[in-house]
Amino acid sequence: MLELRSVSKRFLGIPAVDNVSFSARAGEVTGYLGPNGSGKTTTMKMITGLIETTAGEIFFDGQPIRADLLGFKQRVGYVPEEPYLYSHLSGLEYLVMVGQLRDLPPKPTVERIDGLLRLLSLHSDRHAPISAYSKGMRQKVLLSAALLHNPDLILLDEPFSGLDVSTSLVLRSLIQELAARGKVVLFSSHELETVERVCSHVVILHHGKVVADDSIERLRTLMALPTLEEIFSQLAVEQDTAAVSRQIADLIRA
Amino acid sequence: MNTFQQFRVLYRQFLFRLMDVELLSASAGGDASALLGQFGALLIFGSLLLSLGAFGISYLTTEPGLSREAVAAVVWSEENFMVSVTMLVVGVFALLSWDATFLDRRDVLVLAPLPIRGPTLCAAKIAAAASALGLTVAAWNSLAGFAWPIALAPHGAGVVCTMRLVAAFWITFLVAGTFLYCAVLGVQAVAAQLPRRWYLRVSSVLQIAALVLFFGVFFFQPSLANAKALGAPENQRALAWLPSYWFMGLLSEVSGTYAAEGHVVMAPLALRAVVSLGVAIFVAGGAFLLSYLRTLRKIAEEPDIVPGSRGGIWLPRFGNSPQTALAQFVIRTLLRSRRHRAVLAFYLGGGCAIVAVYLEGGGIHETWMDIVGRVNGLILVASVLMLCAAWLGTRTVFSLPLDLLANWLFRITPAPRSVDCLSAVRRALLALAVLPVWVATAALLLWFWPWTPAAQHLLLLGMLGSLLVDISLRGFRKIPFTCSYLPGKSKAHMLFWFGIIPLVIAIHKLVGLELRAMANPLSYWAMAAALAAAAFAARKLTNASANRSGPEIQVEESASAELVGLGLGRYP
Numbered sequence: 001m002l003e004l005r006s007v008s009k010r011f012l013g014i015p016a017v018d019n020v021s022f023s024a025r026a027g028e029v030t031g032y033l034g035p036n037g038s039g040k041t042t043t044m045k046m047i048t049g050l051i052e053t054t055a056g057e058i059f060f061d062g063q064p065i066r067a068d069l070l071g072f073k074q075r076v077g078y079v080p081e082e083p084y085l086y087s088h089l090s091g092l093e094y095l096v097m098v099g100q101l102r103d104l105p106p107k108p109t110v111e112r113i114d115g116l117l118r119l120l121s122l123h124s125d126r127h128a129p130i131s132a133y134s135k136g137m138r139q140k141v142l143l144s145a146a147l148l149h150n151p152d153l154i155l156l157d158e159p160f161s162g163l164d165v166s167t168s169l170v171l172r173s174l175i176q177e178l179a180a181r182g183k184v185v186l187f188s189s190h191e192l193e194t195v196e197r198v199c200s201h202v203v204i205l206h207h208g209k210v211v212a213d214d215s216i217e218r219l220r221t222l223m224a225l226p227t228l229e230e231i232f233s234q235l236a237v238e239q240d241t242a243a244v245s246r247q248i249a250d251l252i253r254a
Numbered sequence: 255m256n257t258f259q260q261f262r263v264l265y266r267q268f269l270f271r272l273m274d275v276e277l278l279s280a281s282a283g284g285d286a287s288a289l290l291g292q293f294g295a296l297l298i299f300g301s302l303l304l305s306l307g308a309f310g311i312s313y314l315t316t317e318p319g320l321s322r323e324a325v326a327a328v329v330w331s332e333e334n335f336m337v338s339v340t341m342l343v344v345g346v347f348a349l350l351s352w353d354a355t356f357l358d359r360r361d362v363l364v365l366a367p368l369p370i371r372g373p374t375l376c377a378a379k380i381a382a383a384a385s386a387l388g389l390t391v392a393a394w395n396s397l398a399g400f401a402w403p404i405a406l407a408p409h410g411a412g413v414v415c416t417m418r419l420v421a422a423f424w425i426t427f428l429v430a431g432t433f434l435y436c437a438v439l440g441v442q443a444v445a446a447q448l449p450r451r452w453y454l455r456v457s458s459v460l461q462i463a464a465l466v467l468f469f470g471v472f473f474f475q476p477s478l479a480n481a482k483a484l485g486a487p488e489n490q491r492a493l494a495w496l497p498s499y500w501f502m503g504l505l506s507e508v509s510g511t512y513a514a515e516g517h518v519v520m521a522p523l524a525l526r527a528v529v530s531l532g533v534a535i536f537v538a539g540g541a542f543l544l545s546y547l548r549t550l551r552k553i554a555e556e557p558d559i560v561p562g563s564r565g566g567i568w569l570p571r572f573g574n575s576p577q578t579a580l581a582q583f584v585i586r587t588l589l590r591s592r593r594h595r596a597v598l599a600f601y602l603g604g605g606c607a608i609v610a611v612y613l614e615g616g617g618i619h620e621t622w623m624d625i626v627g628r629v630n631g632l633i634l635v636a637s638v639l640m641l642c643a644a645w646l647g648t649r650t651v652f653s654l655p656l657d658l659l660a661n662w663l664f665r666i667t668p669a670p671r672s673v674d675c676l677s678a679v680r681r682a683l684l685a686l687a688v689l690p691v692w693v694a695t696a697a698l699l700l701w702f703w704p705w706t707p708a709a710q711h712l713l714l715l716g717m718l719g720s721l722l723v724d725i726s727l728r729g730f731r732k733i734p735f736t737c738s739y740l741p742g743k744s745k746a747h748m749l750f751w752f753g754i755i756p757l758v759i760a761i762h763k764l765v766g767l768e769l770r771a772m773a774n775p776l777s778y779w780a781m782a783a784a785l786a787a788a789a790f791a792a793r794k795l796t797n798a799s800a801n802r803s804g805p806e807i808q809v810e811e812s813a814s815a816e817l818v819g820l821g822l823g824r825y826p
Contacts (some may be wrong), residue, residue: 073668084659086583088590101667110528129590145663222568 001025002047002153002184006055006099007014009042016042019056021183024186029179032188034205039157040214042189043205044157047186048078058104060153060184069129071129074102077151083138087131091122109148116144120167125185135162141189144170154178156187160194172198196228206236260370264378268354269385277616295764297343304339305401329406331477333505336402336423337430338472338498340394344431345468347390348438349461350596355383357440358588365704376543385433388731391431399423429531430501436534438464443541458592462599471496484519493523500527572681576670580678581685583735587656588686594651594735601650605643608625610638626698629707630771635691636763637711641688641719648687649726652679652734661736664807672731675799675807679734680723688719694771724792728799733807 003130005042009017017039024030025146034040045051047058049069050120058065086094092113099109117123120140130138139162146154155247159166180186191224195202204212212219213237216228225231233241356379365375405418411419445460446453475496478489484499491498502521571582588594613632626633643732670678692715699708771777 050665052660070668071451073446073666076666078666080662082659086587086657086660086663088587089583089654093586098585098663098667100575100582101664102668103575103668106575131787 001061002186003059004043004047005057007043007046007058008054009039009046009051010054012043015208017046020205020208020210022203022210022213024184026182026184027179028201029175029185029187029199031199031202032186032205033192033202033232033236034188037052038207038236040204040205042079042222043159044080044155044188046185047155048076049073051185061156074149075152076155077146077149077153078155079139079146079159079186081156081161083142083162085130085138085141088129090127090129091117091133091137092126094141095144097147099148102149104149112148114146116147120144120170136164136167137161140167152185153184156185156189158189159187160189160191168194172209192227192229192232204226204232205237211235231240255376257371261378261381262373264370264375265367265381265385266380268382272299289760290365293797294389294393298392298396301394301397304336304398307403307635308401310400330502330506332402332406334498336398336476337426337501337505340391341430341498342468342472343394343435344387344391344463346600347387347455348435348463349468350456350600351386352461353382353440353592355379355439356446363535363796373623380542383439387431387435388428391427395424395427399427411647419509421709422505425508426501426505429504429527430497430753432826433497433501433527433531433534436531436538438539440534440541443538443545446545447541458595458795461592461596462603465596465599465603466606469603470499470610473607475611475745484523485643487571494526497527497530499523499528503527507584520535555790572678574674577674577678577681580670580733581682584652585686586650587735588648591656591735594656594796597651597654598647599644601647602736605640605647606644608754609639610759612636612639628701628741631762631769633698634711634768637715637760638718638761638765640694641691641715642722642757643759644691645719645722645726648683649723653737654735655738656735658736658738661733664733664736672796672800674725675733676730676796680796682734683727684719684722688716688723692716692719698746707772711768713782714785715818716769717782717789721785721792723791724789724796728792728796731800731807776802 004023005021007017007020008015011206020039020043022030032040032043045066046053049065049072060072060075090098095113095116096110097105099113104119107165114123117126122137122140122144125133125137130141133141139159142254146156157173163171172194175185175187187199199216201215202212202219205208212231219228219231220226221229223234225234288649289459314781325750398421404416405415406417431715441464442457443459445456475498476489478493478496478499480486484493500523503520504527506520507517507524569582571578571583588598613636692712695710695715696712699711768781771781
């Protein structure tokens with residue numbers, strides 16, 4: 001289980017994440033939602049150890065991750081929001097390097113990489129440099145790299161970004177499959193329909209604070225709203241969207 | 255649509271982007287103007303050093319014992335030197351800004367959808383490049399461009415005559431710089447007519463070839479700066495290939511200082527300078543315009559980085575898996591990054607030039623085959639100098655990042671032990687810097703020399719390489735190419751370039767000891783043991799330093815404190 005207790009992050013005194021507490025259980029898919037700038041990616045980065053928390057503690061399986069960060073990193077798979085990759089390497093070289101960095105046994109890792117590339121339709125482009133890859137292809141490389149070592153905790157930050165429909169469907173099923181096999185899956189997405197179908201539990205963030213942390217069913221009941229989109233709009237969207245769109249159209253016409 | 259305003263905005267963007275902001279740390283805030291300022295300050299400092307020589311020449315030319323011909327020869331020689339140096343600086347600038355001449359993929363994707371005409375983009379790029387070129391020439395000659403004309407002005411020349419000479423210098427520098435820049439641009443523009451993938455492959459070769467050519471011509475060109483040599487028929491063929499003499503002729507004609515005795519030989523050279531400038535501008539302009547408009551679309555469709563071969567580069571293992579991953583990453587990155595290869599080529603070119611000057615000075619009465627064909631100190635010194643240049647250049651480029659934002663991978667994967675990381679970097683540095691020089695030296699020596707002295711030197715050369723590698727990796731807690739870079743922190747390579755003459759002398763003396771030791775087995779093995787002990791000690795100290803510094807890998811360069819120790823022996 002992944003647990004965040006009163007986690008905060010401040011940048012130059014400005015809170016990006018403010019006293020966030022929630023847990024993501026094994027066997028469940030936890031959706032982490034929020035508008036742009038609400039602190040989702042910052043939270044993900046704190047969990048992976050890319051940035052340090054200003055306050056609070058993060059636990060995995062009951063142990064603070066800082067106590068054994070090395071051991072924790074061995075059990076985490078992370079797909080970042082932006083697909084920053086070493087573009088001079090080919091897709092195959094990048095994944096082989098990831099396998100070597102994680103000290104995975106060479107032969108099974110190569111077979112695993114080959115299988116992942118085939119299943120994600122990247123096999124024919126495995127020797128091309130990543131600089132020539134489309135956004136979706138880079139996303140697939142990131143996904144492969146995140147799953148290569150069979151992690152216990154999988155963090156996906158906007159994983160559907162740039163993926164075509166078929167791969168999106170595969171990924172959706174994959175997320176559920178991974179959770180069914182006892183992984184802890186935490187993923188953030190702006191595609192609320194997908195979140196509604198895949199997740200059993202959601203955490204909604206707004207201005208760095210948790211405004212909802214419950215199963216989708218309970219949220220529907222509590223708020224008497226039929227869809228996650230309406231729940232999200234009520235909790236995290238401050239603007240009158242119709243009014244804003246009218247104002248934008250008027251502005252550009254002027 | 256205000257085309258001029260578009261041009262102005264684009265011009266400013268392109269001018270400041272001639273400096274690669276990816277090299278800057280996030281904490282520098284992408285302040286390219288600060289980097290430009292440092293670059294300008296470096297050139298001005300170089301100009302200051304250059305202008306110091308003017309005082310000596312000024313004294314020399316006023317010596318009463320010197321004949322007019324001797325004074326003219328000295329003056330012409332110095333004028334040729336000034337023109338050659340300016341052309342060399344412009345040539346290096348042109349090569350370092352090779353990739354900036356055309357739009358890159360990001361520019362095309364951002365700018366192409368906007369209502370900006372291709373000619374406006376093209377004009378802004380050319381204007382930015384021309385401004386940068388002008389600033390480079392101006393900064394480099396900011397002090398020397400006044401000190402030297404004043405020093406070289408004829409004895410008793412008035413203010414007007416001296417001012418005319420100053421103006422002639424500046425006109426010549428700008429014209430010579432423009433010629434060389436247009437020549438490089440022309441070569442690049444002609445190459446750009448090729449399919450884009452071929453162009454990407456060929457351009458790196460052209461860059462390195464041009465760098466070797468510039469340094470080679472600068473150091474190798476014969477000294478013809480006197481009336482007899484310039485007018486001699488047997489030298490006319492050589493003069494046809496030495497542009498610095500053409501512009502020296504232009505300088506003499508424009509200044510009119512030596513009209514009486516120099517006009518006959520200088521006028522044809524000046525005419526050649528003007529004609530060659532016109533041809534260079536015409537060819538460069540035409541080919542550039544043609545290729546620019548054609549390449550805009552190609553750039554958007556093709557990757558900027560040279561595509562790898564179908565099977566990738568095969569590399570051996572370098573220890574355990576994490577060590578292999580790091581070492582292979584380092585080697586692949588250097589082999590595939592044009593920018594890093596260009597910087598490395600600069601150091602290698604400098605090393606070649608220093609070796610060439612040393613060999614030329616040491617074997618002045620011998621042919622190349624005579625020098626190579628016998629056991630002698632010249633070749634031994636040359637091999638050590640090339641080793642130093644390769645080591646210094648490779649170690650320097652290790653500090654320059656590539657795809658900095660992608661280093662998150664190394665931050666979230668379990669970091670290898672610091673000793674393992676250091677070991678991987680050490681092996682990569684040995685493979686990239688020491689091994690090629692060692693192999694080339696081995697091929698040369700084992701072919702031409704008896705095997706005993708060849709093997710003796712190769713053993714010492716290998717141990718020296720290992721020693722240098724460990725010295726330069728002390729305190730190194732980074733994975734090459736993955737840490738941000740703050741300019742101005744590195745002091746060791748500045749020390750090297752300013753200490754090159756004492757270094758060459760020291761190597762010369764040590765090679766002398768080596769040669770004597772080669773004849774005496776006891777002395778040789780004592781020398782080898784001492785070098786082995788030094789290499790072993792350096793290895794131990796470097797490993798101990800890595801263990802003390804802890805497991806965390808450094809990914810962000812830290813700014814210096816306000817009070818900074820000199821630390822001349824430290825690398826970033």
